[in-house]
Amino acid sequence: MRLDRLELELRRRTPWEALDLGLGMVRRWALPVYRVWFLFILFPAFLVLLLFPENGWVWFAVWWLKPAADRLLLKVFAEASFGAPPTVKQVWKSLPGLLRHSGLFSELTWRRLSSYRSFVLSILQLEDQRGAAFRKRSRILGRKTQGYAVWLMHACACCLVIFGLGLLFLMVWLTPGDFQEAFEYIFSFGKDGETSRFWSIFFMMAWLTAETLVEPFYVAAGFSLYLNRRSDLEGWDIEVAFRRMQAERAQAARPLAGKHKGVAAVLPALLLVLLIGFAAQPFAARADDEKEDDKPPPEKVVRVKGEARRQALAALAEPAFGRVKTETRWRWRNQNDKEETENDDIPDMRILEKFFGGLAQVVRAAFYGLMIAALAACVVFFYRNRERFWPEALPQRGRRPETLFGLDLRPEALPDDIPAAALAEAEAGRWIAALSLLYRGALVTLIERDRVTFYAGDTEDLCLMRVRGHVQGEALTVFAALLLDWKAAAYAGRLPALARIRALCADWRAHFAEPSAVGKEGA
Amino acid sequence: MKKGCPVLATNAEKTIPRLDTIRRVRTPEGCELELRLAGGVVRARAWIIDFLLRLLILVGCAFVLSQIGRLGGALLFLLYFLLEWLYPVVFEVLCQGATPGKRFSGLMVLRDDGTSLDWSASVARNFLRAVDFLPFCYAFGLVTMGLNRENKRLGDLLAGTLVVYRQTMTAPKVTDDDRKEEVPPFALSEAEQRALIEYRLRAPGFSRARAGELARLASPLIADLPPDDARDRLIHLGNRLLGRGALAAKTEGSR
Numbered sequence: 161m162r163l164d165r166l167e168l169e170l171r172r173r174t175p176w177e178a179l180d181l182g183l184g185m186v187r188r189w190a191l192p193v194y195r196v197w198f199l200f201i202l203f204p205a206f207l208v209l210l211l212f213p214e215n216g217w218v219w220f221a222v223w224w225l226k227p228a229a230d231r232l233l234l235k236v237f238a239e240a241s242f243g244a245p246p247t248v249k250q251v252w253k254s255l256p257g258l259l260r261h262s263g264l265f266s267e268l269t270w271r272r273l274s275s276y277r278s279f280v281l282s283i284l285q286l287e288d289q290r291g292a293a294f295r296k297r298s299r300i301l302g303r304k305t306q307g308y309a310v311w312l313m314h315a316c317a318c319c320l321v322i323f324g325l326g327l328l329f330l331m332v333w334l335t336p337g338d339f340q341e342a343f344e345y346i347f348s349f350g351k352d353g354e355t356s357r358f359w360s361i362f363f364m365m366a367w368l369t370a371e372t373l374v375e376p377f378y379v380a381a382g383f384s385l386y387l388n389r390r391s392d393l394e395g396w397d398i399e400v401a402f403r404r405m406q407a408e409r410a411q412a413a414r415p416l417a418g419k420h421k422g423v424a425a426v427l428p429a430l431l432l433v434l435l436i437g438f439a440a441q442p443f444a445a446r447a448d449d450e451k452e453d454d455k456p457p458p459e460k461v462v463r464v465k466g467e468a469r470r471q472a473l474a475a476l477a478e479p480a481f482g483r484v485k486t487e488t489r490w491r492w493r494n495q496n497d498k499e500e501t502e503n504d505d506i507p508d509m510r511i512l513e514k515f516f517g518g519l520a521q522v523v524r525a526a527f528y529g530l531m532i533a534a535l536a537a538c539v540v541f542f543y544r545n546r547e548r549f550w551p552e553a554l555p556q557r558g559r560r561p562e563t564l565f566g567l568d569l570r571p572e573a574l575p576d577d578i579p580a581a582a583l584a585e586a587e588a589g590r591w592i593a594a595l596s597l598l599y600r601g602a603l604v605t606l607i608e609r610d611r612v613t614f615y616a617g618d619t620e621d622l623c624l625m626r627v628r629g630h631v632q633g634e635a636l637t638v639f640a641a642l643l644l645d646w647k648a649a650a651y652a653g654r655l656p657a658l659a660r661i662r663a664l665c666a667d668w669r670a671h672f673a674e675p676s677a678v679g680k681e682g683a
Numbered sequence: 684m685k686k687g688c689p690v691l692a693t694n695a696e697k698t699i700p701r702l703d704t705i706r707r708v709r710t711p712e713g714c715e716l717e718l719r720l721a722g723g724v725v726r727a728r729a730w731i732i733d734f735l736l737r738l739l740i741l742v743g744c745a746f747v748l749s750q751i752g753r754l755g756g757a758l759l760f761l762l763y764f765l766l767e768w769l770y771p772v773v774f775e776v777l778c779q780g781a782t783p784g785k786r787f788s789g790l791m792v793l794r795d796d797g798t799s800l801d802w803s804a805s806v807a808r809n810f811l812r813a814v815d816f817l818p819f820c821y822a823f824g825l826v827t828m829g830l831n832r833e834n835k836r837l838g839d840l841l842a843g844t845l846v847v848y849r850q851t852m853t854a855p856k857v858t859d860d861d862r863k864e865e866v867p868p869f870a871l872s873e874a875e876q877r878a879l880i881e882y883r884l885r886a887p888g889f890s891r892a893r894a895g896e897l898a899r900l901a902s903p904l905i906a907d908l909p910p911d912d913a914r915d916r917l918i919h920l921g922n923r924l925l926g927r928g929a930l931a932a933k934t935e936g937s938r
Binding site for chain 2: 166167168169171172174176177179180181182183184185186187188311312315318319322323325326327328329330333373377381392393394395397398399401402403404405406408409410477479
């Protein structure tokens, strides 16, 4: 047995880890194993079951014959572990021998229900032990391992049930209609011809699928358990380490011995060779290149030979030098590819493509246009309503309207002494002008002095409301009286008496006089 | 000797590493940790233990709560809910990544980088049990475990966690009292030292013939000694490496 060829890492393992290694074996050698499994085991079983789908005895017979299948699987695993997974042809040729000389009879009779079948199989098949020798051997090997083999057996049996029932449940869930109906179908097994046939074939598929998932693992884990026990008993890992030491020491010793002897004598010659070597280097390099052109390119990565090469490869194999990673990502197809495929298209499709391409452009342009319009609308909206959003930002003066509801409020349009001017107007018979003058003067004073804000659409009553709270007592009544007179004169044409105007003028002077000077100053 | 050379060549050039169940994690400090991944059978065993434990708790509480009538029934359902969803989360976060079943089986849960589990990872891996459990008793989980190299079920994939063996491999105890020591004829590399120690620890368990046979393989160390003497020699060398025996004690004292 060439342990150095073993593709399993040798180290001390707990039996649990050995079982885990079995799963790793299934993963690594999935191709050679499942090749054999599908061809030689699953396919015949499937055929037989398909012929007699409703005969329970056939099912039982197929199940009972499982040890025969295990032998094929074990052969694959055992040979793959030593680096040479068998081909389908090899397995086919070894088939008669495997069935005859691997203790199949005992396994199909009194050992069929044994709990550590897959563990013991290695002793029967690979060591070829029979009778008393077999019993002794399995006692020794099984001493610390049998319990784990039992765990393995039960775990695999459970997995079989789980996968089988899992498929059944999946089927029931994915069947339209409610659960109850589906279950009724299942349990009408044997009564209704068509449904029973369907379900028996379904059960068969489920069972075979479950076996496909579980059986290779069962065999691999049993084999791994066996290997682990033997490695533990016989020190396989130590053997490999010792052999390696032997080889390394031998290799290290050989070149060293030669060098030490002749170093003194060789040194000058070596220098000379080095010098010549430097001088001749370009030529040598060219010669090398030419040689390489003739031959197919050899491994380009490492060109050193012998010890250095071995060490370099060993160093590269260490995990510090990273690992190979496969990344999958989407990328654009080549422009060329696209054109090629387009050439095959019928012209109608091209027109469609152009049409939709144009449409897409239009939609895009419309979208951008809409965005710009929306932006502009926003700007305009905010500009228009800037007073509402940023009242502080506007200069105080700017807030002073020049006209309110058609009345000219510019200070320069007003005379210096408003009551006097109003009285003069009244005496001249222009009552409306007199009242207007007073009213406008009052408004200007209110705006300037009392910081009352009026808006363009305000009515007289609204003005009064706005003034309230800014002006107290007498002034307010005066303003209200003035408004009343103004309204009566302006809208109803009822003119006040001259005495009334005089009184108003006097009151006006008392309450609104001074700040009109402020208005003047501002102007 | 000649047999050995091609061995090394094949080992060095092999691109596929040998099959093992170890995941190596490199810490920022440059240490390499070996996490021994746990597979389906142990984990199923741990789950069964946990399941039985929960069942036991539930049955025990059912006895007590049945005394207080319908309220007891309601409380029992609440308890069942909490046990089902929070039992693994709480234990994994608060008890070093292991539920009682995992602890009993020598397992623990770690994050992919070897750090211990936090709440979010534990919640993610355990709440996804509901999906792993589908369509029947962890069928999806088991299939997923078979499909990736690190035996992860869906919850582990989501949370980025690993289930590993808790203990480092314990070495077998030396039961004999051969305490003689010998000094190796040349400086030993680390791998050679490990092999010698391993031999020292396990040689008493090998059959005499096998022990001799193995010892003969270490030819640079034993020259041409017959198998039994070679075995003893290697054991003495191993004693020295292990630091057991009189010679070690003497040199310690002289220092």
